[in-house]
Amino acid sequence: MRKINKIEPLMPALPTRKKVAAYARVSMESERLQHSLSAQVSYYSELIQSNPEWEYAGVYADDGITGTKTNREEFQRLLADCEAGKIDIILTKSISRFARNTVDLLETVRHLKELGIEVRFEKERINSLSGDGEVMLTLLASFAQEEIISLSNNVKWGTRKRMEQGIPNGHFRIYGYRWEGDQLVIVPEEAAIVRRIFQNFLDGKSRLETEREFAAEGITTRDGCRWVDSNIKVILTNITYTGNLLLQKEYIEDPLTKKRKKNRGELPQFYVEGTHEAIIDKETFDYVQAEMARRKELGAFANKSLNITCFTSKLKCSRCGCSYVRNQRANRTKHTSTYDDTIVVWGCGTQKKKGGRCSNKDIPERVLREACAAALDLEDFDEDIFLERVDTIQVLDGQVLEFHFYDGTVSQIEWVSTAKKDCWTEEHKDRQREWIKKYMANCTDGRFNEFTTRIRCEHCGSTFRRNTQPSKSADSGKMHYWRCPTSGDCVTTGIREDRLKELTASVMGLAEHDAEVFKAQIEYISAAAGMVLTFHFFDGREESIQYNTKRQGTAWTPERREKFKASMQGKYTEERRQAMSENMKRIRSEKHWSSKRK
Known part of the structure; x- marks a missing residue:
């Protein structure tokens, strides 16, 4: 019979498509730039989806955020998806759109390179995975960074020119005023609080006292927060409340770090008079500044709410x-x-x-x-x-x-x-000793027993303490001893607790030891040299007894003796007896020969 094999048609192997994403960014919010951002998103979406070799992975866009920092929300989401393996290629318009800080740019691109992810910069025609890609990136990123610095300097120059004309740099927030157009207008409720802060200071109250006063009355800031010392100080030192403006009180030190710094004479300031309605007159404001300087010079002595002495701040x-x-x-x-x-x-x-x-x-x-x-x-x-x-x-x-x-x-x-x-006066020591004695003697939590604080050493005056050590003869596997804490330099020795209980029972005429009867009858026990124990009764009687320090073995029972005798008879056979006899003869002869030699 003929053998027939069926040949299945082979499906053509399709090439694996690259997962491609794009990144877009604009740094300022305006209608024109919003249109630019939407145009970038549309362009990249259409570009990626029109390429059959690419798989659309999305467009990430940051709106109104500077490129000098990498902590942009969409940019961070892009990097997270790259680390998750969702992206193979990133498209971006230019280096300046991706990052304007050279260090941040190179660190990000190198990290993506380690993940095998390619970054393409269209304007500069640079591929981050190519041989000369990083060299070109370093050069062009430096140009982008210098561009942002130059742009920042131009913006600062324009801001200062406006300040020279008395125009403030934007609508800043200030408690007591609100902006209506380009004019500051008084908020009556807030202005009353400002006047009260100044009046409290003029009345001699410290900022701390004002803070406590506002907290007690439930007066809060515009944002509903508690008034604190720093807020009150800002109010007292802000010249804007006099109806005048002092421009460029702060400046940005570095356009890359965006760190603000207080202007202490590094840059010119511009004082503009009569720009808006005043809450505090200029004479009062100047007096408050002089008074603050005087109080600062005095330090803690100027704050009458503090409990100060002649040693304060010294x-x-x-x-x-x-x-x-x-x-x-x-x-x-x-x-x-x-x-x-x-x-x-x-x-x-x-x-x-x-x-x-x-x-x-x-x-x-x-x-x-x-x-x-x-x-x-x-x-x-x-x-x-x-x-x-x-x-x-x-x-x-x-x-x-x-x-x-x-x-x-x-x-x-x-x-x-x-x-x-x-x-620790002698009176206080005696009182503390008495308290410890009563506490230990009456404690019921098991940490102390009836002998605690009641055994005294006549040699050094110390109180015996309880010690525990392993013991094979005890049923619990441990034995309690009472010893003088200075036993190394003391003539007394340790007392076994079980034997101590036997002695106390015999002294009190009891069949067995009773803790409650012991505490009721005996005040304390003194241990003298030679371990003579003297029992001192509450009624004044004293009775001495010798404590035997030698170890006393347990008497053997007849059964134990017979068992031991049988064991020995089983071990000592005639062969073993003969071997031991020969060994002893050899030892005696060697000993006799060595004594003769001497």
């Missing part, structure tokens, strides 16, 4: 340069007649900041006053003389104060902190 930390601040702490000995209710110390201000740390020690105010009196050669500290003579005090390492006087002289005084000594 103490400086040598480690971090911060001023020392005053702190009050509760005195644990306050119920005694000798000490105050609080302890005042001066500490580095760094510790007040979030996450701030400084290793310089706190100085008790009493010690500080004594050190200042010694530096000024005074018997008692005098605040007036201190303020008159001392400029600053540097807190150095090693508990040293360096005094800088107004006459230019410098002296150093060592100080010693007595805070711990002042706090």
